[in-house]
Amino acid sequence: MPGSSDLPFSDPKAVANYVEQTPRKVPGLFDLHRMAHVLLTERLGREARLLVLGAGGGMELRALAAAEPDWRFTGVDPSEAMLAIAAQLTESHRDRIDLVPGYIEDAPAGPFDGALCLLTLHFLEAGERLRTLRQIARRLRPDAPFIVAHHSPPDRDDAARWFARSAAFARADPRDPEAQASAQQMAERLPFLTAAEDEALLGEAGFHAIELFYTALSFRGWHGLAPGPLNPITE
Structure with a gap:
């Protein structure tokens, strides 16, 4: 694992405007949170325990906690700066939210009733991504819902x-020449997978009933179910 100084979003000054800027960069971000809520409620009751990996920033935690007053959450993120933002944003729900610094192996064993991982996995190489997905799966009840979304071009x-x-969407003027430079950086630096590769990796990790539910420029989101008796986790 990288050291804390090597992490994206590790500098408190650099992430100070994360909550304000991210909705400008991710098309329909708040609708993505609402869609995640809809999909989770298909299988979850009024009480549930959810795991949120990459919870720094806290926007999905805030949205789900506000929508479901009896759900409890464990949010995990390696960036203490981002977790500090999440703690501030979700202060009114703090009795139901545990924030854990670290990676997936630092999360409780569960079992959780559902999980989310938004805007996170595109930072992980394919092998580390598969390991992370399997670790999420191990912490879920059989057939529990899982929501994932990140950069995943077709x-x-x-x-x-x-x-x-x-990158153009994130700017007031989509013709801004800096958009192209930003896009080139993403293409070169992100260890992204294509949509087909991402979906295949979810299946390899043991998830089933995988459905694409969100597509917005270079972003894709899937809903799937954790391994159950008929499809156990395989190594």
């Missing part, structure tokens, strides 16, 4: 064009 050869569209 085509590797054309990824820069899709990233350019997302």
